[in-house]
Amino acid sequence: MRKNLKVIAGGIRLIEGLAPGFLPCCVLQACMTALSPFINIYLSAALVNGLLAGWDMARLLEGVLLMAVLNLVCGGLGAWMERLVNVKQNVLFQQYDWRLDSKMMELSYREVESYEVQALRERIRQMANVNGMGLWNLVNPVKALVNSVFTILFAVAIFCEIFVQCGPGAGALTGFFCSVWASAGLAALILGNVCVNLYTVSRSTKKVFAAYAGLVPINQVYSYYLENYIDTYHSGKDIRLYRQGDLIRSEMGQLLERGRTPMKRLKGIEFRYSGLGSLAGFAMNLSIYLTVGMRALAGLFPVGSIVQYVGGIGQFVSGFTTFAAQITLLNSNVEALEVILQYLGMGKETGKGGLTGRGDSLEKDNLTEKEPEGRGNGSSVGSEGAAGSAGLQLRPAESRSAEPQSMESRYMEPVDVAESLEIEFRGVSFTYPGTESKALDNLSFAIRPGEKLAVVGVNGSGKTTMIKLLCGLYEPDRGEILVNGEDIRELDQEACRKLFGVVFQDFQLFSFGLGQNLAGSRIYDGERARAALEEAGFGARLAGMDLETSLYKDFDPQGVEISGGEAQKIAIARALYRQAPILILDEPTAALDPQAEYEVYEKLNHISENRTAIFISHRMSSCRFCGRILVLDGGRLVQEGSHEELLRDSGGRYFALWHAQEQYYR
Ligand code: ADP
Numbered sequence: 001m002r003k004n005l006k007v008i009a010g011g012i013r014l015i016e017g018l019a020p021g022f023l024p025c026c027v028l029q030a031c032m033t034a035l036s037p038f039i040n041i042y043l044s045a046a047l048v049n050g051l052l053a054g055w056d057m058a059r060l061l062e063g064v065l066l067m068a069v070l071n072l073v074c075g076g077l078g079a080w081m082e083r084l085v086n087v088k089q090n091v092l093f094q095q096y097d098w099r100l101d102s103k104m105m106e107l108s109y110r111e112v113e114s115y116e117v118q119a120l121r122e123r124i125r126q127m128a129n130v131n132g133m134g135l136w137n138l139v140n141p142v143k144a145l146v147n148s149v150f151t152i153l154f155a156v157a158i159f160c161e162i163f164v165q166c167g168p169g170a171g172a173l174t175g176f177f178c179s180v181w182a183s184a185g186l187a188a189l190i191l192g193n194v195c196v197n198l199y200t201v202s203r204s205t206k207k208v209f210a211a212y213a214g215l216v217p218i219n220q221v222y223s224y225y226l227e228n229y230i231d232t233y234h235s236g237k238d239i240r241l242y243r244q245g246d247l248i249r250s251e252m253g254q255l256l257e258r259g260r261t262p263m264k265r266l267k268g269i270e271f272r273y274s275g276l277g278s279l280a281g282f283a284m285n286l287s288i289y290l291t292v293g294m295r296a297l298a299g300l301f302p303v304g305s306i307v308q309y310v311g312g313i314g315q316f317v318s319g320f321t322t323f324a325a326q327i328t329l330l331n332s333n334v335e336a337l338e339v340i341l342q343y344l345g346m347g348k349e350t351g352k353g354g355l356t357g358r359g360d361s362l363e364k365d366n367l368t369e370k371e372p373e374g375r376g377n378g379s380s381v382g383s384e385g386a387a388g389s390a391g392l393q394l395r396p397a398e399s400r401s402a403e404p405q406s407m408e409s410r411y412m413e414p415v416d417v418a419e420s421l422e423i424e425f426r427g428v429s430f431t432y433p434g435t436e437s438k439a440l441d442n443l444s445f446a447i448r449p450g451e452k453l454a455v456v457g458v459n460g461s462g463k464t465t466m467i468k469l470l471c472g473l474y475e476p477d478r479g480e481i482l483v484n485g486e487d488i489r490e491l492d493q494e495a496c497r498k499l500f501g502v503v504f505q506d507f508q509l510f511s512f513g514l515g516q517n518l519a520g521s522r523i524y525d526g527e528r529a530r531a532a533l534e535e536a537g538f539g540a541r542l543a544g545m546d547l548e549t550s551l552y553k554d555f556d557p558q559g560v561e562i563s564g565g566e567a568q569k570i571a572i573a574r575a576l577y578r579q580a581p582i583l584i585l586d587e588p589t590a591a592l593d594p595q596a597e598y599e600v601y602e603k604l605n606h607i608s609e610n611r612t613a614i615f616i617s618h619r620m621s622s623c624r625f626c627g628r629i630l631v632l633d634g635g636r637l638v639q640e641g642s643h644e645e646l647l648r649d650s651g652g653r654y655f656a657l658w659h660a661q662e663q664y665y666r
Contacts, residue, residue, distance in 0.1 A: 126220045222256070428469065
């Protein structure tokens with residue numbers, strides 16, 4: 001109970017944080033909505049009583065007018081409040097979605113990739129889809145709960161006097177209904193009815209909720225099929241060629257069938273419990289009408305008051321029923337709310353400096369993108385590559401220019417920060433979460449400033465993992481990665497990010513414009529983008545499109561579909577656009593044709609000029625131009641040296657790899 005209250009309070013704080021003032025507006029609106037029926041009940045009774053008491057026409061008209069004005073004011077205020085609540089509710093849910101989505105950008109790569117985070121996120125989505133579990137089922141019950149509390153209070157105010165309006169009646173039967181005993185009996189019946197309603201409503205709400213919860217995993221799998229196989233054309237080729245359509249259809253059909261059973265049960269539950277509640281309501285209403293009617297007959301109060309008391313009691317019981325239902329709903333929703341709070345609370349406790357891999361915090365700057373400083377008169381958009389200017393003391397003081405550089409010259413000038421960047425892996429070990437074996441095992445090596453380094457090894461030897469750690473997507477379990485002697489974890493995160501221009505094997509381009517893809521921003525420098533694309537070998541293709549052309553057709557029917565090789569060139573251009581001092585290419589030419597591969601490697605020497613460059617490649621011949629080659633095996637560094645040096649060791653791993661490939665090219 002206490003825990004539930006704590007979670008609900010956390011949810012309410014979340015709502016207030018997302019849409020300040022929403023809850024006070026709900027309370028006011030609930031008060032207005034609850035008051036409205038009582039105006040009619042109370043004044044109708046007063047008018048009937050006035051009529052019986054012989055009020056003249058003027059007084060009666062006054063009463064009718066008062067009723068109309070109060071209805072108008074209350075209805076108008078209620079409608080105005082409702083509009084306000086709806087507007088704020090829209091803001092609330094927009095901000096909520098934004099907060100949920102932003103979270104994925106803020107979390108570290110390690111967290112984003114983890115099964116737990118993926119599962120949490122998917123659960124939040126599916127719970128909300130199935131029956132609004134989560135924030136909806138907090139907002140709506142809170143509104144209904146406040147309304148029911150006002151309803152109960154107003155109802156008690158207009159019917160409570162019935163219990164003390166006792167007296168003698170003509171005859172035994174009337175006498176009984178007018179007695180204190182009948183008052184006590186009526187009170188007991190009302191309470192009994194409330195109890196029955198509390199029981200039936202809370203039981204049925206709980207069961208209905210549980211039935212919906214049972215639909216969540218079914219919905220989850222169904223949505224997976226929908227999003228990955230049906231709603232996207234990307235899987236269309238494989239589905240058709242491998243005739244997977246029937247399999248997918250049959251799986252989805254089975255899921256629908258599984259979903260039908262809880263739905264059928266749900267309707268049965270609702271019917272049974274509402275039947276029981278109606279029976280109890282019938283018994284109570286019969287007793288109320290008998291008691292109230294007999295007392296009016298005995299002259300204990302005017303006949304018009306029957307409307308007031310019966311109406312009041314009816315509102316009281318329905319107010320309580322709503323109250324019970326909402327409490328049950330709130331309690332049943334606690335689990336979903338906990339999942340949301342857990343997800344939104346993630347990452348806060350471990351946020352550190354350096355390259356811990358936390359994504360960008362989007363909370364502070366909601367939906368807008370700021371134009372970087374320094375833009376204007378056709379020159380560059382703030383050069384990301386100038387890592388030295390981002391607060392990280394990477395360059396020795398004596399090598400810095402005394403003159404402040406203009407934006408233009410900073411852009412045009414090749415990045416020379418690399419000349420002073422020394423990177424060192426010192427005894428680095430790493431095991432992926434949830435796995436047993438080490439992906440990197442006590443890895444130690446240094447990269448000299450401006451060096452061209454190749455990393456080779458069979459699949460699974462740890463090459464990509466090494467890069468992921470270097471870029472701060474993961475942290476070492478043991479050992480440290482140093483930049484100019486400083487642990488990368490201790491360095492400024494933003495500055496560290498700007499050190500690397502990386503192309504991963506499984507790089508991802510987005511369905512935005514070509515220029516936006518390169519800059520990761522709506523604002524980009526056209527000249528720089530064209531130069532980067534040209535250098536990456538995309539120049540010829542660029543002639544038929546412009547930088548605004550969308551990649552893919554997801555958002556733009558005029559978007560272009562690009563081949564795997566073209567995508568790889570764009571990905572390389574994206575890394576070059578960054579003008580980062582360290583260029584890392586993980587299998588950069590795997591999807592390129594031999595001619596394109598040759599061109600890229602021809603250019604690599606130039607591209608990586610003034611930069612430290614790390615190349616991972618399966619094509620051993622492409623590593624030859626690198627001054628030094630590291631050979632990884634099972635996460636360990638097993639050999640190190642130039643191509644010629646390594647080939648001299650005929651028993652070494654490199655020799656075996658080289659000759660395994662060489663025989664196909666003879
Ligand atoms: P390479 O790039 O040399 O092919 P990787 O660095 O990708 O090798 O992988 C090294 C080892 O780590 C492999 O055994 C691989 O299965 C494992 N591995 C890679 N990524 C993950 C991951 N996200 N989760 C668990 N294990 C992983």
